[in-house]
Every structure is written in C-alpha cells, then in structure tokens.
Amino acid sequence: MAHLKATDLMSLEAYSKYIKTAKPQIVAHRKLRTVHVGDHFTVQFEDEQTIRYQIQEMLRIEKVYEEEGIQSELDAYNPLIPDGTNWKATMLIEYTDVNERQRELARLVGVEHRMFVDVEGHGRSYAIADEDLERSTEEKTSAVHFMRFEFNASMRAALLAGAGAKLGCDHKNYPMHVEIGAETLANLVKDLRA
16 A cells, blocks of 8 residues: 655645544544454554544644655654555553553553454464554553554455454453454455455
8 A cells, every 4th residue: 555645635724624524534434443452452453544634633733834844744654554464553551540550551561562463264463563663661561552463365365355353462461352343344454455
C-alpha cells in the first residue's frame, strides 16, 4: 500500500471545512478498527484513512503549513500504514487511576512483545513492537505502543478466505484474548493481499 504524500493532504482551510461534516464517519471507521483486549488494552488498527486523519489533525492542531513540517508528519506516520502483508496498530494501556496505572505499567514490562494475532488453523503472529524507538525500560512499559503483526502467505490466504482470528496477550500479568468480531475482521482483511 502506498504511503501518503503531501499532495494527498488537504490544506488547513479545506480540512477545517471537511472535518465539520466528516468527523462522524471518521470516528465510526476508527471504532470499527478498534479491539479491546480485556478492560485495559485498546488496540487501534491503522490504515491509510486513520493515518491520513491523524496527520491532518496534527497539522491542524500545530498549525503546520510549511513543506518541511508537513513532510516531518508524513515521515512519522507513514510507517503505520499496512503494506499488504501485515496489520499495524497503536496499543493503548489504559488505567484511569494514576496510582494503579503506575503500578500496572511496572508489572507489564515487555507486554508489547507478548501481543499476538492467532489466525484460525495457522498459529500466532507476535507483535513486532516499537520499531521506531524503544518505549519500555526495565522498570516500566509505556502506555502507548506501535506494533506490526506480520502474516505469512498461508495466514494471509486463510484470512482472505474467511478464517477467524483472535487478538491476545500472553504476558504473565495480563493473559487475555478476544475473538476479533466479524465486521472488524472483514475490515482488517482489506489490508492484506494474497
């Protein structure tokens, strides 16, 4: 899948007008591509539409209109667009109580490497996490991780043919998995090619 270019983006003025009417559809698309693993992990699967929105929002919020700043945002976010052999995602670890969050982030060191997609009949693809920079230390993990789930040809073929899939974690302090719902899975499968 192609990366976004500056010419794919709207001007700040055009985007400001567009977002007033398009926000409900963008939110619905994001929700369709979101999977909750237990009460505290939210995995948002990215695609060109979610990344385009993220870039446009960053440009709008930061009032960036110069070519260099736009390219910087493109460079930062383009790696999160799936390329046909994988799913890419942002994982949020969410605890509302600050003390509980600090305690749990300390207990969950390395959790980003224990996330997996289990393709029915084909086994697990473990997350390749935080390729841009390490977000965990020996003392705690980050509340946000960027991950890629790579699928071999047989996994992709199975998913394209309608196989089910689970998203899960086998970290000792957060063993959890969930079946990816049919509508969400159908949307995610669009990110793959045979």
